[in-house]
Amino acid sequence: MPTVTFSHTGATLEVEPGGSFLTACEDSDAPADFGCQSGACGVCTLVVEQGAGNLIPGTEEELEVASQFSSEATARLGCQVVVNGDITVRPA
Numbered sequence: 001m002p003t004v005t006f007s008h009t010g011a012t013l014e015v016e017p018g019g020s021f022l023t024a025c026e027d028s029d030a031p032a033d034f035g036c037q038s039g040a041c042g043v044c045t046l047v048v049e050q051g052a053g054n055l056i057p058g059t060e061e062e063l064e065v066a067s068q069f070s071s072e073a074t075a076r077l078g079c080q081v082v083v084n085g086d087i088t089v090r091p092a
């Protein structure tokens with residue numbers, strides 16, 4: 001199963017292939033914060049440090065919100081991310 005590594009804590013989390021990052025975090029003690037859970041508030045903005053290509057590409061709307069919270073090109077909204085392979089992330 002794909003592994004999510006949180007670089008700021010060293011914590012790891014396994015996600016079903018094609019699974020929701022949000023759901024996996026809710027089912028564990030993952031060091032990730034969420035607000036609206038619908039892609040609007042930006043609280044969950046992440047910077048994908050490794051494996052950005054292992055995520056389903058973000059929609060224009062998702063990337064627009066994420067860009068308001070991080071200038072990093074690999075910024076994504078954790079509540080919208082679908083994981084297909086290993087990634088390393090940190091909060092924005």
Ligand code: FES
Nearest residue numbers: 035036037042079
């Ligand atoms: S939790 Fe609000 S945008 Fe993700």
